[in-house]
Amino acid sequence: MASPTTPPEDPDDWGTPERAPGRWEDDEDASSARKRWSGALNAVFGPLWNDPRGRPLLLVSGLALLGICALSCFILSLVLLSERPGPFPPGPEIAEATRPSVTDEPTARASDALVIRVNDVIQPAPAPSRLTIGVSTYRLVPMNVQGARWQYDPGAQKTAFWVPGTLVNYVVGLHASPENREVVESLSVGDLILLDTNLGTQRYRVAQKETIRSDDVETLLAQNSPRLTLVLLGEGGDQRRIVIATFTDESTPNQLTAIGTPINLGDVRVRVINQRLLPGSAVGLPAGKSYVQVDFEVTNVVTRILDASQFFSEIADVAGVVIPFSRQASAAAGGRGFPQGALQPGQTITATAGFEVPDALSGPNLEWRFSLDKTSPYIAKVAIPYRPIALPPTPAPTRAPVAEVTILNAQISPEGNELRIVGNVRNLTGQFLSGSLRDVSLSGPDGQLYPLNSSLPAFPWNITPGETLVFQLSFARPQTSQPVVFTLFGQSYRICEPAQPCD
Structure with a gap:
């Protein structure tokens, strides 16, 4: 019965960086180097060792050489200790371990290397992943x-190698490989x-x-x-090919953003200016x-010509009406009109x-959407403030007064059965003003009308x-202690008994 075998470890299955064997960028193959070195030693010392008479001389010479090397190493150590410089003073915000300096120590863990302090408080660093x-x-x-030497594992597939401490200019x-x-x-x-x-995704162009x-x-x-800064490693020679990409504050597609925020859609960058x-x-x-109407600007950020006539846009209200x-x-x-025609690189x-909307469209915001074409999965979404137009109701037309009425006196008749109202009325029109029973009335608080007994003239x-015209109108006395309303030519007046408030 065959025993189970352990599958070979995937060379791309990284553990912690400390476990990665790695090699220097310009190192030759270690096994071939050892073979050449072994062959050279055998060619020089092989004949001498094979002669029994030469072996004592070879052993004594080796011991003497070993003693000389040990003494030299001791003296060199004393000199290096006496001339060792003091530590670098840490900066105000970034600890010494995060400086992008050359180090002879093995690569430290990213969590240990990235320490940022602000007022002595450790802050999280944007370690790339x-x-x-x-x-x-x-x-x-x-x-x-x-x-100028970079130690990494060229056998790790789909792996990029970051220089620890490079936090502003990320060097990768x-x-x-081909x-x-x-x-x-x-x-x-x-x-x-x-x-x-x-701390999130950062974008570079x-x-x-x-x-x-x-x-x-440096x-x-x-x-x-x-x-x-992207660097190709292992090409050899005294030159390196690099790519420099600058940081951009573009927002993410398919996420609702505010007016004025640039949004990256891959081939273009779009930004709403006004609405x-x-x-x-x-x-x-x-x-x-x-x-x-939504004013916006769109920039071609690639090196090929784009067909602006394929651009697509729509809006939706909070209820989802598109x-x-x-x-x-x-x-x-x-x-300015919707874009059409060719959009040149960098233009x-x-x-x-523009959108024709019903006045009943729901607010207080609309969602403006823009994409390269109708089928693109990457959509710019911008919140547009919107308040529907509310037209005030048209007031009922009013008629200009035809007369100016003034009440001079209102009192109960000596008999006690009538309310007599004395006043005058002036014609405000440019023609004769006719007055009749339908232009005058006296009503109580419950809408009851009191009859007119006489009119002078x-x-x-x-x-x-x-x-x-001076007039006197006599009405049947109201049987109420509440104020009554006298109306003449559309102008009304409240009349109260002397002992009652006229409010």
Whole structure:
């Protein structure tokens, strides 16, 4: 019965960085070197050792040489201890262990190497964990750097090697395998590189590709600006090929963002500038319709020409009602219109996406959406403030007063059965003003009408334009202690008994 066998360990299955064997970038194969060294020793000392008479001389010479080496090492150790420099003073924010300096120590764990202090408080550092270039993804592990030499494991597939301590300018190496060389050579200015860290994803746009001297470590590791420097490792010679990508604050597709935030969609970067609501009455729309316009700019960040006529946009309200863009609405009232035609590499255009919306569309925000085409999975989403147009109701038309009425006196008749009202009325119109029973009334608090007993002068009245008529009207006495309302030519007055408040 065959015993079970242990499957071979995947060379790409990394444990902790300390377990990685690694080798120096310019090291030759260790086994072949040992074979050549063994052959050379055998050729020189083999004949002497085979002669029995020469063996004592060979042993004495070896012991003498060993003593001389031990004495030399002791003297050298004393000299190095006496001349050892003091420790570097730590900076105000970054501890000494995080400085991008050359070290002779084995590569430390990333968690130990990245220590940032602010006012003596340890802050989390954005340690990188994954690198994405196009469709290629690499996990990131720290590597050891000594001067111009880089120690890493070229056998680790889909692995990138990060120089610990490079936190502003992330320096990342890729083994110069045929696959990795193809990935680096395919990069163009404006292409996107993603770096996942424990504090989130950071985005970089390729700015330049160049070649530097392999010993120019100081320039390579400089931490003077936020960027990512990609280095090909193991090509040999005195030159290195590098790619420099600058940091960009672009937002993520498919996440709702605010106006003014640039959003990366891979081939383009889009940013909303402004928005406005155009009442339908101002742009010739039927009642109940309005235009919403969104001004935005879109930049071609790749090196090929894009067809802007394929761009797609729509808006949706909080209830999920979706409205497609309208070219007519995009150009209305000074709108720039929706983009169309060729968008050249690096070109930025400003355009307007317009939408015809019902006045009943739900607010207080709309979600504006933009993508390269209808089928693209990457969509820019921006929150647009929106408040529906609320037209105040049209007030009922009012008629200008035809007369000015003044009450001079109101009292109960001596008989006690009538309420007599004395006053005057002036004609405010440019024609004769006629008065009749229908122009005068006296009503109680419950709407009860009291009859008119007599009128001086008698009805009908004919008042000349601009003239004033003095009158006395006698009504049946109201049987209530509450105020009553006297009305003449549409003007009303409250009349109360002397002992009662007229409120």
